[in-house]
Amino acid sequence: MIPRPRVFVTGMGVICAGAGSVAELRRLLREPKRSFQLPTVFPTAGESAGLPVAQVSGFDVAPPDALPRTHRLALQAAREALGVGPAPDAIVLGTTTGGILTTEFALQAGCTAPGAYRFHGLHTVAEHLAVSLGVRGPVVTVSTACSSAAVAMSVATALLRSGLARRVLAGAADCICRLTFHGFRQLQLVAPQGSAPLDIQRAGMTVGEGAGFLLLESAPNQRAIVAEVLGTGMSCDAYHATSPHPEGTGAGLAMRRALQDAGVDPSVIDYVNLHGTGTVDNDAAEARAMRQVFGSSLPALSSTKGLTGHALAAAGAIEAVICGIAISDGLLPANTGLQAVDEKLELHPVRDPTRARVGRVLSSSFGFGGNNACLVLGEAPTAPAAIEVGTSHPPAARLPPLRVAGAACLTASGDLAETWKALLAGQSVAGFVPEAAFSKAAPTAFIRRLRRLPRLMLALAQTASRASGRTSPPDLLAAGTAWGPLAETQDFLRKLFETGDQFSSPMDFIGSVHNAPAGQVALLLGAQAPNWTFSSGDRSFEQTLLCVSLAMTSGAPSALVMAAEAHEARLSPLFDPAAATGPLASDGGAALVLVADDGAPGARVRWLGENGNGDGSVQGAAVALCAHLAAQAPLDCYDAVGVSVPAAIGADADAELLRLTEMLPSCPLLTYRDRLGQHASVSATATALAARAVVEGVLPFGPDGISLRHRRLLLLLLGAHATAVEVFA
Amino acid sequence: MTEQTDSLVVELAHKLVETLGLDTTADLVDPAAPLIGAGLGIDSIDTLELVVMIEKDYGVKIDTRAAGVEAFASLIALAAYIRQRRSAPSP
Numbered sequence: 063m064i065p066r067p068r069v070f071v072t073g074m075g076v077i078c079a080g081a082g083s084v085a086e087l088r089r090l091l092r093e094p095k096r097s098f099q100l101p102t103v104f105p106t107a108g109e110s111a112g113l114p115v116a117q118v119s120g121f122d123v124a125p126p127d128a129l130p131r132t133h134r135l136a137l138q139a140a141r142e143a144l145g146v147g148p149a150p151d152a153i154v155l156g157t158t159t160g161g162i163l164t165t166e167f168a169l170q171a172g173c174t175a176p177g178a179y180r181f182h183g184l185h186t187v188a189e190h191l192a193v194s195l196g197v198r199g200p201v202v203t204v205s206t207a208c209s210s211a212a213v214a215m216s217v218a219t220a221l222l223r224s225g226l227a228r229r230v231l232a233g234a235a236d237c238i239c240r241l242t243f244h245g246f247r248q249l250q251l252v253a254p255q256g257s258a259p260l261d262i263q264r265a266g267m268t269v270g271e272g273a274g275f276l277l278l279e280s281a282p283n284q285r286a287i288v289a290e291v292l293g294t295g296m297s298c299d300a301y302h303a304t305s306p307h308p309e310g311t312g313a314g315l316a317m318r319r320a321l322q323d324a325g326v327d328p329s330v331i332d333y334v335n336l337h338g339t340g341t342v343d344n345d346a347a348e349a350r351a352m353r354q355v356f357g358s359s360l361p362a363l364s365s366t367k368g369l370t371g372h373a374l375a376a377a378g379a380i381e382a383v384i385c386g387i388a389i390s391d392g393l394l395p396a397n398t399g400l401q402a403v404d405e406k407l408e409l410h411p412v413r414d415p416t417r418a419r420v421g422r423v424l425s426s427s428f429g430f431g432g433n434n435a436c437l438v439l440g441e442a443p444t445a446p447a448a449i450e451v452g453t454s455h456p457p458a459a460r461l462p463p464l465r466v467a468g469a470a471c472l473t474a475s476g477d478l479a480e481t482w483k484a485l486l487a488g489q490s491v492a493g494f495v496p497e498a499a500f501s502k503a504a505p506t507a508f509i510r511r512l513r514r515l516p517r518l519m520l521a522l523a524q525t526a527s528r529a530s531g532r533t534s535p536p537d538l539l540a541a542g543t544a545w546g547p548l549a550e551t552q553d554f555l556r557k558l559f560e561t562g563d564q565f566s567s568p569m570d571f572i573g574s575v576h577n578a579p580a581g582q583v584a585l586l587l588g589a590q591a592p593n594w595t596f597s598s599g600d601r602s603f604e605q606t607l608l609c610v611s612l613a614m615t616s617g618a619p620s621a622l623v624m625a626a627e628a629h630e631a632r633l634s635p636l637f638d639p640a641a642a643t644g645p646l647a648s649d650g651g652a653a654l655v656l657v658a659d660d661g662a663p664g665a666r667v668r669w670l671g672e673n674g675n676g677d678g679s680v681q682g683a684a685v686a687l688c689a690h691l692a693a694q695a696p697l698d699c700y701d702a703v704g705v706s707v708p709a710a711i712g713a714d715a716d717a718e719l720l721r722l723t724e725m726l727p728s729c730p731l732l733t734y735r736d737r738l739g740q741h742a743s744v745s746a747t748a749t750a751l752a753a754r755a756v757v758e759g760v761l762p763f764g765p766d767g768i769s770l771r772h773r774r775l776l777l778l779l780l781g782a783h784a785t786a787v788e789v790f791a
Numbered sequence: 792m793t794e795q796t797d798s799l800v801v802e803l804a805h806k807l808v809e810t811l812g813l814d815t816t817a818d819l820v821d822p823a824a825p826l827i828g829a830g831l832g833i834d835s836i837d838t839l840e841l842v843v844m845i846e847k848d849y850g851v852k853i854d855t856r857a858a859g860v861e862a863f864a865s866l867i868a869l870a871a872y873i874r875q876r877r878s879a880p881s882p
Contacts, residue, residue: 248843250854303836507832510812565847568839 066223066616067280069291071439075142075233076383077135078272078370079116083142087380088387092415094369094398098256098268103131103163104240107563110247114256115238116270116371130161130181133190135273135376136235140191143275144231149196149676150277151227153188154218155203156210156234158375158575160184160597162551163239169636170559179636183544184576185599187235189678189782196676199227201783202605205546205576205597207429208337209296210234211274211378212437213594216294220612222280225459233275234379241551242374243269244558245571249304257340257372258399259365260349260411267339270371274379276386287442289389292326292422295319296592298539299432300584303572305343306428310351312590313337316434317355317424324438326422331361331438333394333418335381335425336411338365339372340399344428349407361424364412368399378427382437385423389441394418430572431581433593460694461611463668463790464656467620468530470522471652471750472499473738477525478652478750485737485751485762492739494629495650504586511569513549514649515628516579522624522653523583530655535589537618539580540610542602542625543595543651544742546576548633583622591618600708601672603651603746604785608669610656619658625746626651640709641740648739652746654753665753665791670776674783680714684784685721691786692725700788701770702730702761704748706779709740715780722778729776732763745779749789752777756791799870807866810844811837822866838863845869851876 074084080097081087098114100106103122106113118135128134136155144150161181168178180186185203192201200221204214211234218232236242246252246269253266278291297319299312306313321328337348345365352360366384373380384395397411422440429435470477474493475484481491500521503509509517519541527536550573558566572578577595584593592613598605603625610621629649634642641647659666673687684705691697703726707715723731738744738751751762752775760767761775774790804817813820813831820831826841827833841863842853851873853862862872 249839250842305835506814510814511836561847565843568843569836572836 067225069219069222069278069280070282070287071276071289071291071386072279072282072286073143073145073277074288074383074386075139075275076380077118077139078373078380079118079270080370084383087383088391090369091384091387091393091395094396094415096256096369096398098371101238101243103238104166105563110244110563113247113252113254114268115243116268117238118271129190130164131237132157132159132161132235133181133187135237135271136187136191137194139233139273140195140231140275143233143277144195150229150231152199152221152230153191153197153201154214154230154232155188155191156205156214156375157184157187157203157236158205158207158210159236159239159242160187162241163237166240166555169555174636176639182637183599184597185544192674193678198674198676200608200672202609203596203598205595206433207431207575207577208374208377209427209429209433209435210375211382212427212435213296215276215291215382215437216296216435217609217612218278219291219294220616222278224461224612224615228280230278231275232278233273234376235273236374236376237271238269240558240563241554241574244566248566248568248571251341253340256399257368258401259338259340259368260345260397260403260407260409261400262402262404264340264342264345264404266341267367268371270373272373272376272380274376274383276382289386289442290440292438292440293320293324294437295323296435298584298590298593300588300590301432303578303581304430306347307432308347310347310354312432312434313348313351313426313428314354315590316436317351317426320424320436320438326438328356329359331422331424332420333388333423334361334363335385335423336363336365337426337428338367340367345407349409353408360409362394362412362418363409364395364397366395366398368397378425378435381425385425385439388420388423389439392417392419394420430575431577431593433577461669462615463659463666464611464614465659465662466654466665466667466753467532467657468526468655469652469750469753470525470529471747472518472522472650473747474648478754482751482754482762486767488765490737492646492648494648508586512582513547513573515543515547515626516582518626518628518651519579519583519624520586522626522651523587523622526653526655527587527622532620532655535587536591536620536622536655538591538610538613538621539584539589540594540596540606540621540623541580542606542743542746543576543597543627544599544602545627545637546597547573547578548628548630550574552630552633600742600779600781601783601785603743604669604779604787607667607787611669614658621656622653623656624651624653625743627741627743638742641742646735646740648741648744650741650747651743652750654750665756665789667749667753668788670786670788672783672785678782680711680780680782681717683782684718684778684780685725687784687786688722688725697726698728699772700729700774700776701772702732702768703776703778704732704734704752706745706748707733707735708781711780718780737763745777748777749787752789756789799873800866803866803869806844810840820866824865826863826865845873849873849877
């Protein structure tokens, strides 16, 4: 077996409360002084006016049409991490807020101007970075709440290990905003006096913000190495929407999986950077998990959230940089904010910054939905021969095909069978999914608080799982959604604004996070597997498939993959105006149960590639991708090409389609959104239908369908980053 | 029980069912039964939702675990909790 490529940290960048660079954070860690303050980037009223946040200072002056705050935080830290080096092959970014701070002001003002919400989507943070830095490969957006950064690092590590990339910028960014500030406040999780992790008097977190990035490379210049990513591990509690499992079971599982991936024993860990939010429940559960994993010989440990605040998605990225500094400087960071440790936790945190040799560290991040992710970092290797020297660019690795063991979709016509029938009859299945098609997703008591998107996802997951005949939960659960739970977001902000920034619904806040639906699916299926949500605009499904394929390459035997959108009357037309208005406006999605290719009959699905021009333009991106694919295997093996043309691309698509027709003369090009409808996750629906088509040997377009001689279809998505997926039997 | 307490209990029963989307009707909620951990299926997220609703609609806070135990003992207890705090002189 070829040893897998090693992954090295060769650059770091950070911005958080109290530090605008790695050098400033280094100084702050040596002389910790926290800088919590009242928020100045949004108005507060009533009780909330007295609550401190961990705000990045000197960063709040922006003209109204400027980039949203999260985007600006991300760009600053990304530029620092990248330094003067060439563009990375890929970006993997975690975020939960995207452009919501800007959106909140626009919604409150009743703004309907076109373009006012163009940076709302979570994917726009990474895409803006990609354009700023000239990135042409995969640009992935992870949104798993407060574990987003650690999941992003894990995906980046998998990309490097697979050989698909040699240089990846991985990190996360989030800014303070009304949604998260009031959301956590109404969950009674915000500390009135600022967070004091592990303290007997701890009363919650301090909502923070910032960004952190690591430049990760598999074949770096030896001199540049700061640290090495030894391993990553993830799990899901499958216990509760927001509360951690009281015994810390899922957290302990993620820690053990990370140590196992790193191939190290707990006893060699010199320092643990805790998730340590300072809430009563998190710290208690995490302490139990620590003792489960490390027994009675605990390493040095601390939570740094009493210093930086809890920057949500960005927290794990800022803390990865802190761990990098701990290793390179030989410094154990202090548990700032601690007065009297809670003896019941049986933990002995580092009280003051301490000089020590730090060879290996574990960093933990846990989030809503019981999403846990851990990283193991180690010091730079001393022997230069240990590192592979990089040669070919761009990397030419391919991912293996996966067998489709079960599939489900939901369209305006209903489920997969009804959709198939309608398409064969020559009908369009565009429109919104009727409630009757997904309302029986789960027991009434289970879904009573859930709105449209989680219900759609539950129905898809349930149906695909049943179709697969598998009785055990999947080994991996991954969901894609461009826009997330919009009804919950809309209601939370409406109620907040109606009460003059005072009251809103904790339930809507919990439901509004992008990974809430996947968390509900994990609860329903009892799936303690890693639980991912990707929010990459129109590429959300393709990127979910990419990341699942990467994980299955390294051993996960099965996965549940899904993508869905839920139309919301007010927000959808504002956020995705081209797709969400007009006769093709649609919602719905699909789910696939995928297993490693075991030779059994059935459809196969394979992620083939993602390509961008590096400047945000559409023209030529798909053509170049097809030319790259044609160099690997002739394109005339496909019976047809399904092309997803997002409405927002407009006229740019015509020239691209013309050139594709010229490249693929013997292959009909089907622009399937004309039949399936316009929504960001419709490529999942197309993939589920294609999986049935290649098995039946017929494509359900037209009265008799199109006969498939090769039983092989290519699915392309046009956009600033074009993607390709093949489906065959 | 006075006329006033009755109407507050009835009002709270309606708000309970509506706010939490319970699969029952207000007249079927037993005013003397515990709100949490009993047949209604109300959990910690629901109680937070109720805490916000009660502060917004009645100006009464439930901000400690002890207060929660007292207020959510039953609908009757919740009505009593609200009346007691509302009649207290405002700070």
